[in-house]
Amino acid sequence: MPEMDEFENALQQAFLRRPAPPGLRQRILEQRNRRRSDQIRRRVVFWQRLAACLVLAVVIGGLATWRHVTQQRRGETARAEVLTALRITNHALDQIHSRLTARDRETGERP
């Protein structure tokens, strides 16, 4: 840049930095603190929501597992009952067969 002339010198004098208004620094720092508090609050709310979602997911998952296990147990119980019924029936049929065989022997008749 070439040397400054009188006008440019006057311009430079006129354009000295102005002092910042009193309290501006304080306002900036307060706003910064407020913003940080907001960020922390938002972060806390985020983690709270995430925790709530996890709890909900665990509860729903637990309920689904419980329902599945209960149904499985009921199925097993029903199967066991059917098997018991079949065993009883089989036993009864065996008894009837034994009696019929004994009666046939007593009467000497052949079928």
Add this chain to the structure above:
Amino acid sequence: MARDWQPDFERLVDEHQSMVFSLAWRMTGDRGLAEEITQDVFLELDGHMHRIESPQHALFWLRRVAMSRAADALRRRRVRGVDLWVEIEENHGTSLEERPSPLGARLEQLITTLPEPQRAALVLRYQEDLTPEEIADTLESPLATVKSNLQRGLKLLRAKAESNLKDYLRPGRALGGA
């Protein structure tokens, strides 16, 4: 790699609030708006502290963002049709020590009548004492454009001063220049 210099936000505010505020005020001509811009610029700096590498980088970053936010504010105001440059003339809300000399005040007022790119170049040149290359970096403009804006702005301002500031200038002295 660890950095030797660690930015201290409060210290940066102390050191540069006057610079950011002056740039914003001279670009917008509105003291209240300049305060808002200054606050926004420093809050933005707070979010970018981890990227600031040195005091020079902080100064460069603040100048660039201050000019950019001031230009944004001017654009928003232009859209809303608000008349600018009232407060500089009337010095609303300024303390006595903040007020420039009458000639200084008139020159500040005159520069506000220049087109925005010329005003930005002149403010950075004469307030911040930057070279055209540094102004080009700060404004992210081509060097030739900055040089042209400086020359045209200075010529225009000189012409306006010749006709408007006769009372403040010593009689018989021209305003110099080419």
